[in-house]
Amino acid sequence: MSVFTPVTAADAAALLAHYSLGELERLEGIAQGVENTNYFLTTTTGEYVLTLFETIAHDDLPFYMGLMDHLAHHEVRCPAPMAREDGEFIGNVNGKPACIVSRLPGTPEMHPGPADCRAVGSILAAIHIAGVEYDAGLTNPHGHAWREHFAAKVAPRLTAAENALIESENRYQAMHDDTVLPQGIIHGDLFRDNILWDDEHGGGVIDFYFACDDALAFDLAITVNDWCSTPEATLDPERTRAMIEGYDRLRPLTEFERTLWPAMLRRAALRTWLGRLGYNHFPRDSHMTIPKDHAFSRRLLEHHVAHARELEASVA
Numbered sequence: 001m002s003v004f005t006p007v008t009a010a011d012a013a014a015l016l017a018h019y020s021l022g023e024l025e026r027l028e029g030i031a032q033g034v035e036n037t038n039y040f041l042t043t044t045t046g047e048y049v050l051t052l053f054e055t056i057a058h059d060d061l062p063f064y065m066g067l068m069d070h071l072a073h074h075e076v077r078c079p080a081p082m083a084r085e086d087g088e089f090i091g092n093v094n095g096k097p098a099c100i101v102s103r104l105p106g107t108p109e110m111h112p113g114p115a116d117c118r119a120v121g122s123i124l125a126a127i128h129i130a131g132v133e134y135d136a137g138l139t140n141p142h143g144h145a146w147r148e149h150f151a152a153k154v155a156p157r158l159t160a161a162e163n164a165l166i167e168s169e170n171r172y173q174a175m176h177d178d179t180v181l182p183q184g185i186i187h188g189d190l191f192r193d194n195i196l197w198d199d200e201h202g203g204g205v206i207d208f209y210f211a212c213d214d215a216l217a218f219d220l221a222i223t224v225n226d227w228c229s230t231p232e233a234t235l236d237p238e239r240t241r242a243m244i245e246g247y248d249r250l251r252p253l254t255e256f257e258r259t260l261w262p263a264m265l266r267r268a269a270l271r272t273w274l275g276r277l278g279y280n281h282f283p284r285d286s287h288m289t290i291p292k293d294h295a296f297s298r299r300l301l302e303h304h305v306a307h308a309r310e311l312e313a314s315v316a
């Protein structure tokens with residue numbers, strides 16, 4: 001996250017008056033991330049994260065809060081949303097909807113090996129399995145219609161070659177019907193920076209604000225594209241195999257998922273590329289932001305388009 005909306009100690013203290021979380025001791029803005037405003041919040045009772053939602057529709061917030069609450073009670077290590085004294089998870093800070101969640105210990109692993117990837121595959125499968133019993137849903141706001149719409153919006157800012165790649169990939173995706181694949185709750189953004197590792201507990205998952213209903217294999221593809229990619233924008237075979245094994249041992253992939261795996265990897269690379277083009281070409285006014293490498297995502301998509309056979313083999 002970044003800081004789009006500054007929060008003062010007085011703002012935080014006023015918010016805390018609605019909770020039973022003790023008195024404010026410390027408030028610190030977080031530079032990482034690009035979607036929401038985030039602060040570490042320390043009180044006399046513990047350590048928390050304060051999030052101000054900058055773009056998410058207010059009506060969708062109960063889905064995310066309920067999901068984290070559900071997963072935290074179903075053997076997925078993730079932040080638990082704190083309830084206010086009126087029982088609500090969502091309050092208001094400086095005109096923005098806001099929540100407080102527990103702060104997980106640990107740090108991200110930005111240079112993962114095969115063992116890390118295997119563990120991440122199992123964490124993702126556990127989320128998918130626990131999600132089956134979650135009784136709310138949310139259509140993916142970044143699905144096919146969004147990809148088409150965003151492609152038209154960003155087109156004037158891109159080269160002819162980039163526009164041609166996006167257009168042909170959108171066409172390819174439209175021809176590959178993923179409704180035959182198992183659907184469910186996906187995390188949608190399980191990148192390296194969204195798992196915090198500590199020696200005592202293992203991996204804890206954060207940032208559920210891209211979660212929605214979609215093909216489960218698409219979520220695995222998003223995760224593989226980040227954790228198993230090399231600096232040269234290819235996939236490392238050993239890490240890829242390890243992640244798929246870690247996933248498959250808890251939730252075995254179906255034949256259809258194996259057949260459509262290359263399409264899912266391409267769709268995931270396209271989704272990330274378009275998202276990053278958005279952050280780059282339509283930036284919001286932030287006080288702290290770390291930029292994302294959109295050229296890398298384009299190269300990964302180009303790699304996937306050129307190496308369909310290899311991708312098929314990675315899941316065979």
Ligand SMILES: Nc1ncnc2c1ncn2[C@@H]1O[C@H](COP(=O)(O)OP(=O)(O)OP(=O)(O)O)[C@@H](O)[C@H]1O
Pocket residue numbers: 001002030032033034035036037038049079101102103104105189193194196206207208209
């Ligand atoms: N519950 C939590 N416990 C510990 N740290 C957290 C927690 N939530 C967020 N953070 C910290 O804040 C940073 C930004 O959070 P997050 O990834 O949710 O932001 P974001 O704006 O949604 O980012 P992006 O979507 O770009 O990944 C994380 O990288 C992590 O350092």
Ligand SMILES: N[C@@H](CCO)C(=O)O
Pocket residue numbers: 034035189191272275276292
């Ligand atoms: N994880 C996304 C950012 C949105 O959270 C990316 O790296 O492009």
